[in-house]
Amino acid sequence: MAQLQNLLQAIPSSQLLGPTNPELSALTMDSRQAGPGVAFFAIKGTVHDGHDFITQTIVQGVSVVFSEKQPENAPANVTFVIVPDVAEAMGHVAAAFYGHPSKQLKLVGVTGTNGKTTCVTLLHKLFRELGYNAGLLSTVQNQINETVIPATHTTPDAITLQALLAKMVKAGCTHVFMEVSSHALVQHRVTGVEFAGAVFTNLSHDHLDYHKTFDEYIRAKKLFFDNLSPKAFALVNSDDKRGMVMLQNTKGEKKTYALRKEADFKARLLDNSIQGLQLELDGQEVWFKLIGTFNAYNLLAVYGAAVLLGEDPQEVLTSLSSLTSAAGRFDYVVSPGMITGIVDYAHTPDALENVLQTIQQIRKPEQKVITIVGCGGNRDATKRPIMADIAARMSDRVILTSDNPRDEDPQEILNQMQAGVKHTDLKKVLSVVDRKEAIKTAVMLADPDEIILVAGKGHETYQEVKGQRSPFDDKQILQETFTLLQK
Numbered sequence: 001m002a003q004l005q006n007l008l009q010a011i012p013s014s015q016l017l018g019p020t021n022p023e024l025s026a027l028t029m030d031s032r033q034a035g036p037g038v039a040f041f042a043i044k045g046t047v048h049d050g051h052d053f054i055t056q057t058i059v060q061g062v063s064v065v066f067s068e069k070q071p072e073n074a075p076a077n078v079t080f081v082i083v084p085d086v087a088e089a090m091g092h093v094a095a096a097f098y099g100h101p102s103k104q105l106k107l108v109g110v111t112g113t114n115g116k117t118t119c120v121t122l123l124h125k126l127f128r129e130l131g132y133n134a135g136l137l138s139t140v141q142n143q144i145n146e147t148v149i150p151a152t153h154t155t156p157d158a159i160t161l162q163a164l165l166a167k168m169v170k171a172g173c174t175h176v177f178m179e180v181s182s183h184a185l186v187q188h189r190v191t192g193v194e195f196a197g198a199v200f201t202n203l204s205h206d207h208l209d210y211h212k213t214f215d216e217y218i219r220a221k222k223l224f225f226d227n228l229s230p231k232a233f234a235l236v237n238s239d240d241k242r243g244m245v246m247l248q249n250t251k252g253e254k255k256t257y258a259l260r261k262e263a264d265f266k267a268r269l270l271d272n273s274i275q276g277l278q279l280e281l282d283g284q285e286v287w288f289k290l291i292g293t294f295n296a297y298n299l300l301a302v303y304g305a306a307v308l309l310g311e312d313p314q315e316v317l318t319s320l321s322s323l324t325s326a327a328g329r330f331d332y333v334v335s336p337g338m339i340t341g342i343v344d345y346a347h348t349p350d351a352l353e354n355v356l357q358t359i360q361q362i363r364k365p366e367q368k369v370i371t372i373v374g375c376g377g378n379r380d381a382t383k384r385p386i387m388a389d390i391a392a393r394m395s396d397r398v399i400l401t402s403d404n405p406r407d408e409d410p411q412e413i414l415n416q417m418q419a420g421v422k423h424t425d426l427k428k429v430l431s432v433v434d435r436k437e438a439i440k441t442a443v444m445l446a447d448p449d450e451i452i453l454v455a456g457k458g459h460e461t462y463q464e465v466k467g468q469r470s471p472f473d474d475k476q477i478l479q480e481t482f483t484l485l486q487k
């Protein structure tokens with residue numbers, strides 16, 4: 001419960017109509033949840049405009065409406081708060097409603113095109129190892145210590161986010177690690193959140209369907225650093241072209257990490273194999289279980305953030321060296337017969353190319369690569385032929401199969417993929433519509449010491465076919481098939 005006036009203090013400007021200080025029991029941005037004691041925020045979305053639902057919320061007995069427009073005929077018992085930007089106001093109001101939980105936590109946000117889930121998951125595992133109560137907000141899942149709360153977005157909306165942070169405070173968490181997506185920044189999902197630190201991983205072309213231009217996308221990421229408090233650290237990858245741009249206008253403490261340049265946190269790659277990474281990190285030689293050069297960056301970012309949070313560098317390195325990757329991010333199993341199975345969430349051409357490049361770098365010359373890949377239904381169809389072509393060019397054999405066909409005809413998706421394979425590569429490519437059968441086929445074909453990449457679904461634990469979701473876990477099926485076929 002909260003009084004409206006107590007929630008309005010953080011909002012820069014507002015105009016109030018109707019009762020001045022009603023009592024509120026809940027906040028919502030969805031008209032369908034509005035009722036007595038509730039404040040409704042009318043948000044302009046990509047499909048709907050929340051303002052169109054105001055009348056409906058009034059019929060449902062809502063107490064307060066946050067709006068960008070003057071009401072036409074507001075009933076006397078409803079308070080209207082008129083603000084220039086409802087999404088921004090909602091960030092501040094949600095923070096106040098839940099008692100500013102971020103101020104009671106050491107909250108670190110990670111932004112960038114790739115590596116967010118990996119970094120926050122490693123940070124969470126690390127701080128659990130170091131003995132802290134810690135929270136996690138990620139694409140894969142949210143966590144309070146070891147308790148899992150399913151995630152619907154990479155970064156939840158402001159109300160859900162503040163509610164989760166408050167729950168974490170209540171559970172005794174001292175540290176929380178969260179992904180901050182560019183959508184979240186533009187939509188003010190993290191407005192009103194106080195960060196102890198911000199980390200930038202890298203920037204490449206992505207989400208341009210939403211941000212329209214690359215400059216807009218960069219601006220979205222930079223917003224995160226521009227809004228930091230002077231007490232926070234701003235840690236960026238200075239090997240990335242955009243790293244220093246992020247620091248230009250920040251008030252936070254500027255820190256860098258790099259493999260190729262001088263930086264506050266610096267590492268040198270000594271060895272990069274299927275067994276893991278050996279790095280010289282801040283002058284010490286350490287082995288890590290994570291694979292691929294990109295993970296050297298993630299480890300360095302995590303190390304830097306932990307040290308900036310005040311942890312002992314030696315203890316951090318010792319714990320980090322024992323950690324494994326986030327579920328479905330270059331996750332792997334080795335069969336008793338020494339076949340390496342890699343499960344990765346690569347579901348875009350860029351990601352698939354990256355993951356196959358990493359495999360090329362770490363495999364022994366004689367190790368062959370079998371790739372299993374599909375493309376989701378009801379999603380961008382233009383990536384289908386491109387991904388099949390990449391898989392065929394960069395692997396010794398390819399099995400095209402279903403990802404989540406959703407409402408589409410699975411065979412039709414495979415036909416569209418197959419159309420992208422070059423004539424010269426056709427002899428390497430099979431199509432097996434059933435994903436389980438595809439995995440089985442790959443395991444049957446694989447000789448000891450070969451590598452099987454299962455791409456596209458990563459951590460997902462279901463498959464959606466003809467609108468129906470059934471349990472499906474690439475890593476588990478791979479393991480079961482190794483056992484079944486005694487490979």
Ligand SMILES: CC(=O)N[C@H]1[C@@H](OP(=O)(O)OP(=O)(O)OC[C@H]2O[C@@H](n3ccc(=O)[nH]c3=O)[C@H](O)[C@@H]2O)O[C@H](CO)[C@@H](O)[C@@H]1O[C@H](C)C(=O)N[C@@H](C)C(=O)N[C@H](CCC(=O)O)C(=O)O
Nearest residue numbers: 029030031043045046047048050053153154155157181183
């Ligand atoms: C493009 C985008 O970010 N969309 C998010 C946005 O939806 P929207 O703007 O399209 O919403 P809308 O349907 O137009 O509705 C506008 C407003 O009217 C309200 N409404 C709508 C209907 C109604 O009957 N009554 C009502 O009040 C809605 O609750 C909403 O407040 O606001 C919704 C409520 O928070 C989000 O669920 C939705 O995320 C959609 C599902 C989504 O797919 N988002 C993705 C793109 C996303 O956010 N991804 C990023 C990261 C991705 C990555 O890093 O790869 C993430 O952080 O997850």
Ligand SMILES: Nc1ncnc2c1ncn2[C@@H]1O[C@H](COP(=O)(O)OP(=O)(O)OP(=O)(O)O)[C@@H](O)[C@H]1O
Nearest residue numbers: 113114115116117118139154294297329330345355
């Ligand atoms: N630092 C990095 N640089 C480049 N590629 C990376 C990096 N870290 C991970 N990757 C690759 O990108 C994929 C996605 O990694 P991760 O899930 O950590 O990123 P994310 O930023 O959370 O992505 P999303 O936008 O899907 O939430 C991984 O499967 C891996 O192949």
Ligand SMILES: N[C@H](CCC[C@H](N)C(=O)O)C(=O)O
Nearest residue numbers: 347375376379403404456457
């Ligand atoms: N968030 C992305 C993930 C895609 C993962 C892939 N496995 C698929 O289902 O297409 C989407 O829903 O488009």
Ligand SMILES: [Mg+2]
Nearest residue numbers: 116117139154
């Ligand atoms: Mg993520």
